[in-house]
Structures are given as C-alpha cells and as structure tokens.
Amino acid sequence: MTALRQRTRTRYGDRPGIAYLFLSPWMAGALLLTVGPMLASLYLSFTNYDLFTTPRWIGLANYRRLLLDDPRFLTAVWVTVKYVALSTPLKLVAALAVAMLLNRASRAQGFYRSAFYAPSLLGASVAVALVWRVIFDTNGIVDQSLSTLGIHTGGWVASPRYALLVIVALAVWQFGAPMVIFLAGLKQIPAELYDAAAVDGAGWWRTFRSVTLPMLSPVIFFNLVLETIHAFQAFTGAFVVSGGRGGPTDSTLFYTLYLYQKGFTEYRMGYASAMAWLLVIAIAAITALLFRTARMWVFYAGEDGR
C-alpha cells in the first residue's frame, strides 16, 4: 500500500532536476550554515582563534585545559547538570499532574488547556525573566512573603544557594507545552482499560500505575527526551537573572552562558568551539542513554501481541 502510494505520488522522476530546484534554498543552508560550520567549529576546537587573526593549531590543548585545568568549566557543567536534573522532572510531573486534572469531559477543558499553555509561549521572553528577577530579588515579593512567615532567605537572586532555583522555577512555570502533549496522549488511552480496572476493583493509585503510566509511557519518554535536550541548552533565564555573569559566585553559570562568555566577550573562539562540541557529545550520549533505558520502561501497545 505504501509502496503504491510512493509510486503514484512521485511520478515526476523523469525530471529529477526540478526536485533539486525546490530543494535549493534548503541545500544552500544545509551546506553553508550547517555542514560547513559544523566542520569549521570542529577544526576551530583544535586551534587558538580570536576572530581577527588566523587560527593557530594547538591540538587537543583546548580539550585538555577544559577537562583538567578550568575549574569554572567544571562549575558550569555541575550547575547545568543540577539544573537539568531539577527542572526536567519537576516540569514533567507538573505537566502530567495538570494534564490528568484536565482530562475530563467538560466544555471548559479547551479554555483551561489554552490558559495553562500560555506561560510556555511567554516564558522564553527576556521580559518574563526580568519579572522573575524582580519577584525573587532581595526585599522582593517572595522574600517579603517568606519573611512574614518567619523564613528569612534574604532574596533568592543574590543568594548562591537559591539563585539557581529561581531559574528552575522559571522553567517549571512553562510546563504547558508538555502538558498539552500529555493531554493528547491521555485521550488516546482506550476507555475500556479504565472500565476493566474499575471492574477489577482497582483504586485510583493502582489504575494510575497499571493503566495510565504504561499506556502513557511513550509520550512520557518523548517529553523526557525533548525537555532534557532543551534544558541542557538553557540560556536566557540564566543570563537575565544573573545579569550575564552567572553569579552570585558562579552559582548560575550555565554551560551555554560560559560558552557565550568565552566566545563572545573574551573572543576565545577556539576554546568556545571545543565547549560546543563537548556539549553536542554530552547531549548525544545522554539521549542515547535515555533510549537505552527506554526498553525497560516504555511500553508500546502494538508490540505486546506479537
């Protein structure tokens, strides 16, 4: 059937040139702005390059320096790992909880779904990050509210202990996009399964564990991979909340922020290229790892009967 479809749809094979004509903007972009730069940055990562003089080959020196001799780099890695490990699960739990809350026959569902999704669109803006900065500042709203409750944290933005949490909170606030995806997934679960669970006398928790979670696991996996990859590349929130410096005391020195500092304020572009490649490798490795573990917990309904 699909073979037939392919054949009927693509009978312009006698004039293949036309296809490349349609494809030419994309191919130009792929060559000049993707493949070329990828190779170039790989080369630059083995050089000393300041944008204005010719790159000088220094072998593995950038990588060696990063891994063995740059404590701020290791701090940046640690901050980013903490951020990913905190923000991704919290965001997904919030998304799933709200999706389950909304998954109910009601005419208001569409309204709630849109409204809960709104922060996902706004949250990437510098404007919202600035609001976060003011809300969590010393004597700001959060500080004051906590103080009246007898908890004196002294403002989160200026505190090395809490500054990262401000950015985590900003990320979790944007749970709307994965929530919408979860909700679409929940609607796909056949009602018979819930009926059967009810007949068997399963309670809420048992139903959740034995029906909802396994049936939803492909969607959970999808969101987990996507959100993890995104979280590793977070930049705007950290830049705005820390004023571009990653402080206080490097507590919000995100990987991408440090890369930006090295590349575009210190113009050590070879060094920054090495950082970029390590990031790509790390993200690829973690994605591969997630796919590995997927075999153990992701359940595809279609596979079961085989």
Next chain:
Amino acid sequence: MTASRGWRRFAWHAVCLAMLAALLYPIVWLVSSSFKPANEILSSLSLLPQKVIGSNYSEVFEGAAGISVWRFLTNSLIVSLGSVLGNVASCALAAYAFAWLRFRLRGVLFAFMIGTIMLPIHVLLIPQYTIFQRLGLVDTFWPLVLPKLLATDAFFVFLIVQFMRALPRELGDAARIDGCGPVQTFRHIVLPLTKPALVTTAIFTFIWSWNDFLSQLIYLNTPDNYTLPLALRLFIDQTSQTSYGAMMAMSVLTLLPIGLFFFAFQRFLVEGVATTGMNG
C-alpha cells in the same frame, strides 16, 4: 447523586481556577506594576496600584538615551516578520520536494534534515558568526533573517512534510492528467491545501524570533539596531529601583504581541503542540 456530581464539578473548576490564578499571577502583577510608581513595584504584592500612573509608558515612548521604544519595536518586527517570510517560503519549497517529488538522494537528505532538528545551535554559532563578520553583516538584521530564508529551521520542514504527505494522492494524479507539471501542482494544488501547516509555521516562527535572545545578543551591537529583548537587557545592569517603572512598561510592550497572537491563534497553537510535539 446529581447533587454530588454538581459539587464535584464545582470543586474541579475551583481547583483549576485557583491553579491558573497562581500560574498567571506574575503576568498580572507585571501588567499592574507597569502602572505603579517605581518605589511601589519591588515590594508590593498587590495587583491594584495605589495610584495608577501612565508615566512609565510615556517615559518608554520618549526613550532612554534618545531612542524610543518604537525603534526597538520596529527592529523586532523586521526580524520577526523577515523570519516568518523566510521560513514559510523556504520550508514549504523544501517540504514539497521531500513529500511529493522523487529524486535519488531523497532518503539521505531527508535523514540528514531530521538529524539537524536536534542539533544544538552552539556548535554552529562561532563559524556562522565568522562568516557574517567576514561579509560585513554583523550588526545588521541579515544574520537573523538569512538562515530562515535558507530553511535552517529543519523542524518546520519536517512539520510541513508530514502535512503534505497526508494530502490525498489522487490530487496529484488528477493534476497530472490535467497537464500540471510539478511546479503547477505545487502552486495550485499542494500549497493551498497546506495552509494550516504554513499558518502554524508562521505563528511559531514569529513568536520564537520575537523571543529569541542569544543570536540577537550576538549579532546586534549598536543601540539603534537593538530589538526589544536587547533593549530590555539594558535594564539588567541598572541596579537602582528608579528604572523599574520603565522596565515593567517595556516588558509589557514586549509581551503584548505574543499575547495578541495567543488570543487570536490559540487553537492553532495548542493543536500544533498537541499534534506535533512541538516545544513552545
């Protein structure tokens, strides 16, 4: 029985609305703060200004350092609308080739295109910057718009491909019998039917470029060329609270177009996320 069901429905709405209020509180607080005097902004939880003032907005429109917010708005609009045009045109062309035409390298190129969707831009940033610097295009809008004209946002190519593939294949046959070549088929059959995917592409491209910070930060250097995110960034370095009023007003103006887009297209946006797994 019905009484308890009604009560449960009431409780559900109450929980949803309470959560929504908490979630949207920062935005409402921002809007109300933009009408407050600076000294009231930082510490006041209240959503109602004690005294409503418009001076924050007039300050922003008069401009700091001689540049009015209109300038930043215009720059942001140029970048975003340029990106929209570029993305819609180039992604539609590429998607048509992938979805409807046959050519030798299709499999390989398609796989490559998919592979670039998840590629972190950081690995391209420095060479791209070098290229644009050599071309003398740093501090212009070209580095922000040109990549869109060349369909580098592979995600949207993929989105449109998926949509075009789902179009009934009989249309292609009918067009061919009527003597349409691939170009006419694209123009008269495929493109009009792909409108929903193109609208989704346009909306998301607009919002993403409107919010984009990293590339604008790198490429735009002089205040005359600043977009709204960059203009807002100037407030970060000012620690005095006196500038808070203007900062809030400009933040509201920055979020306003996204808000308008949201109200106008929320169905498209939410459905786009639900069906493609797009990450807003």
